[in-house]
Amino acid sequence: MVSNPHSYQVAGYTLHAEELADVDLAEGGNSWVAVIGRAWPLSTGIIPMDSPSVADVLLQMLGEAEWVGRIDEALYDLGGRYAVLIYRAGVLTAYTDACGNRSVFYSLTTREVGSHFALVRRGLEDQALASVVGNDHREDLSWERTRSPYIEALLPNHRINMQDGTQFRFYPVRHNRASVLCSDERLELAARLWSEQLERIVGQVAPKVMSITAGFDSRTMLALAQPHMDSFETFTYTSDEAVNHSAPSTYWSKSGANDFGGVQQLRPFLPTGHLIIEVPADRTEDPAQEWAREHVNILARNADRSHNVRLLPRYIEEFPDPRTIHYRGNLFEIGRLHLRSPVGGRREAFDDLLRRLARGASLDEDSVIRSSVAAEARLGYSKVPADYDLTDIFYWEQRHGRWFAQVLNETDAAFDTVTPFNVRRMIDLFLAYSIQDRSRGFAQRELLYRAAPLLTFVGINGDPDLYRRFVSNGRPEQP
Template sequence: MATQTTIPDAKTPCSPNLFLPRSFLFSLDGRCEATCMNDISVPLGHLQISPDYRCHIAEAEAAFLVLIGHCIDLQTPSLSEAEIARTLLHTALQDSIEMMLTSTDHLVGRYTTICYAHGKWTVFTDACAMRSTYFAEDTSLIASHSTMIGEILNREPRRQLFRHYRYGLPGNASPVTRVRVLPANFALDLSSGRLTRFWPREERVERSVEELIDPLERVLVGTANAIASRWTPAVSLTAGIDSRTSLAAFRHIPSTVPFTYDLDASTAIDVKIAGELCRSLGFEHRRLLVVSREEAPSIYAAVEAMPDYKHFDEASAIYVKAFSDHNYIHVRSNLAEIGRAFWRKHPVMPTCFDVSNWIDIATHQHCQSEPLREEAIQYLLHEMEAFLDLAGYDVSDPANPLLFGYDGWDLVYWEHRMSTWHAQVLLGSDFAFDTSIIFNSRRALSLLLSAPLKDRIKASLLHEFTNRRCPEVRNIPINPRAAPRSLEDLVIGAYRQIRRRVPILRSLDRSTNLMAKLR
């Protein structure tokens, strides 16, 4: 079995302004190609990757597999991506494509895999689809960015319609017509455009925090070790429990670089608490200030021209200034939210599962009077209904949707929000460095989701992990309030809890918009 690793020529004449960072394009039609991308030789189809990216190709018999990006095998962390690609293809050929997909439960990273075996095309991503992968509904074409497909097919992004949305797009839509996101836990048949779920495969088994903490510690610390063996980990640190958990996993690694955005008053608590954590654990804490448009005009222009990206405007320029001159990798922590019942305790999310829930969750309230508002709402309802049908959650009890015993609230957060929002957030940091997340494996997430609901809501596993690894920071508060709750805060909180449970109140609220500020 032959394997090759392709690293684009660093002397490429293309300016970074002419290609999207860490991007790729694959088509079964050789006529489809993007400018300023490197052509990669593959047995079938046409593959291009950007000059700053790499891929790994394994071939055997009449089959081949392409692994784009980076990944680590948690069972054997010393394996390279080339060896992982070879192993995946061998499993597909000797066992089955289904067994190949099963074997990815222990992979962590940010990657897209294209496999041609047994005469069938299979495309899949890392556990949470952090390597954004878009596909055209009407032609065999995939890419890292929806606009790359749009340019080839002469389709413009729908900016006016999609400016109404926040925290991810409806369903698995993209800004470009008839171009969609490949969601987490699904594989794409490239020739037919069909999506097939491949996880979960077995019934969830509930286990206590005491049973789960040891295997979780092994997975998270093992992941941290593997990341640090390849890169210098730059851990984004806030006052919250998720990033504290990541820091705890890396606490024994001296090269770790914790950093916090120091933007304005809104990040003051993050800066203060992160600084205390770093002092207690012996790390130097980096505070990253805003980089102005005048300092980085080309970065701001490139980000604003990328409609797939959803995050704060200054992020990319901050990253480029702070991290582009070293072998850093960005260690993020948002995926931990999957394991702590995020939607079940969200103050705006209704308590019964319904497509209309996302009207308040995923639309900007300040766009209420802007053009295409009603069209945006109707499009959201249609796309979310189609996505939930695809997901296959059992919603016979709307308060407790299930799939193989897993909570539908947790799965839709994983498979929808992470695939259509957080993956796109990562596109902005690609200008400076790649991203790795210690929770981005089905092995880690299945452990977190095995805890009882009451413990997921309280994030008991994460607290136990940080207390065990970093007992000296036990008394440093998590997300403390800048000021005590006012009477208005208490009223808003009470209203939100009632609104979550009373559909007619939500309907009245939306039609009159009297309480928009409370949402």
Template sequence: MDLFKNQFFLSAEQPSGVIPDFLNTRFHKFNIYHHLSCEITYTSQMKHDVLLIGFIIDPNSLHSNNQDVITKIALKYSDKEEFYDYLDSLSGRFVLAIKDVDGYVFIGDACCLKRFFYTTSIDEFCAGSSVSILNHMGVIESGEKELGIYDNSKYVKDNIEHFMPSGLSTRNSVRSLIPNHMLKTELLAQERFWPRKPLKSRGDYHLSKAICTRKIKESIQIANNRYDLSFPVTAGWDARLLLSLAKDYLNDMYIYTLKYRDLNEESTDISIPRKLLQDNNFTHNIIDCTQNPSNEFRQIYETNTEPNHFNDWGIIANGLFHSEIKDKMCLKGNCSEIARCYYFPSGKKVKVSDYWELISLTEPGWKELDFIVEEVERWFSEANPLCEKLGYDILDLFYWEHRMGSWQAQSQLEWDISQEVFTPYNNRELLEEMLGLDTKYRSEPSYKLYKDIISENWKESLNYKINPKTNIQIIKSMLKKALDKVGLLIVIKRLIR
């Protein structure tokens, strides 16, 4: 069992800490210390050399590998618009370092699922995949902790899947990279590069549907050619859409559902995909993630990341670690929720007047944590005018940059102990295409875009229910819909929170 599996540390200086069996790759002035499972690729002797930490996929080029893609990036970087457009088209889980005229630029994948933390208090720039690895390497000054405030908060106690906004960390002197931003080392400041243009309303629904289908399907094909894939399936929309587009490759994959928390084999998230797959002669596996981890596993898990969710995500990771999927590439369905109107599920837009209301509608527990409130205020003051100018919804952007860029990214970081993850929806061009569609195509109750793609690629799979609701859930949903229709739902939420 390895410490800091799939993680990395980057510095120009020799660190005081050591991690056994880590590799060392040199990129210009930087040494990149990394676990064997963390892919490192780079160009050399080009005008703008590029370092890739992780993996990258170009859905428009079926046979391009990591090296091919970063070579294109290096060639396109001089023309910023061409570079940004190409970057938007890419999928994967990665951090890029680009040697610029004035220093270095660091950019993450669309949702920054490959986490990138960097120091702001020491003379020489240092960065890594987690606060914990920076601390282990001796580049964080002692006593600089927000962890005590955060760990002991009511918000953390009340939320088993608690998270901080992107940009923050548990240390005062450490920041994290925010999705759609780049970090320039000469300024030690993050700069937003997306969105750059007004969101175009997609008038041709069928064309948009075809674009989304092709991009996701070809991403899956490339990943299947490159890696030994595992595929977690549930009764949800995101998994069903991926399942329909991955149908031709399912026999190559290890398909499974997690049994965790209070789920049992009759729970819909297990019983529905099991029946769907078995009825169609595909093997379905159940991974038990309810067993207590060993002391050794717990110690390494809690050392790997700060903060961590050992009492929930850690128990699940333990089940993954001791299963057949360990060391496979996991094909995961997250990030699609960005386009599924998560904070306004009926599709009816909600006007958010200020940062306090934004917190009220998203993570009201953050209100007790001043350092988080200040971060959200800063983010809102910059992002909201841009959303209004370019036609994006601030709640969609919040979900993208903070829910996916922190909550989901943290989950994937913690589960690096057991698996690497590829998320086909983690693609800026794809998400922009989906967000450009009217909300009636991507909201409750029908999720027409999803249903139509599934129907065109595996119609029979729609014979099995998707996210079926209990009677109580149906009544609650009807009541919510009625209140939303007359504009009272948002008023009640604001009063309660």
């Protein structure tokens, strides 16, 4: 939620930004460009890495005949977490970052664009909300729609024209340019782009923290950050049952036990002061519940759906500087064919995914398939080239643009989150591999091994380490 806003008067609009948000604003004539959040040009892009103002470079592009295509291309190599607003010839256009980590909502009724649904909704005369249909996966299946008929969400790879309210797909609309690279070239480029962004993160005048779990994504981001570990504080959240070596009583505490055990094996690779954030498995004994009740209205305005609100007061206590940057790796899943089943071809696999999500959300499968036809037409699915899997596009744009963005909106109460995977060129490098290689996480495993081979020794997500798997189970053959 915006608090202590700084306001900027620009042609046609007033821009409000929270006092800690980076605002890069460039004006010229009756045009302007605003980049809100962290936006980092990479060495592969057309915006110079040393440019003091991304907004100023984009503003200069507005004077070119093919300015729209130039802006689209510039955003291909822009990392960070940000939104871009462009005002030209009386029309406001908005973009979000590669994976929609910076959520953007808009209303054609009021011509307002905002980072949070609640901010846009409060400008409406009719603030009524539709009842929620379905459950767990409703954000995935809502496409760009929200609970207000007057507000929509801007999806990744789209731009919104506020004059007519249309979302236009600008990516991916041509063949994956990483497909012409060999595997070594892809991996070397991915490592380089990741390193460039880590340099940006550690160069920020703010505390840096890294969450560590027993999972694959966490292990990879830890491996890639090894040269910079002295710049980070690290932490793991887990249940009190795991810390006390008690049998887990809930699914969440079982997951916490898995993380706690895995992280103990990773201790040699972590800073001495690695922090364990202990959360009671029994919610009724958790003092954070009272904190959540006291702040329920603010939390509801920040995010449409809670992920794990009990962690927020603990984050705020341990990392009290509101400028703190959280380095995270969740988006790797986009590169691993995460939701695709082996069913049929491209179209069959996509329909199978929609049916599985419908069942998970307690929605009628045939109705979901029918509604998807209209949504795909609105959102330009027919423009997606054949070398992109439709389940990838859906997972990229819906799960991360709608669900994961809300997780980050919630944790914004404690820190700003950045993942170096959040770049279209980086994503393309992973999506260029075959279905077989992607389903086994080949590119990610190779990055991990090349960056820190010793980190491949320790088991991932509860697997035994390599010694236990292939050398000895720890028991003598003779008693």
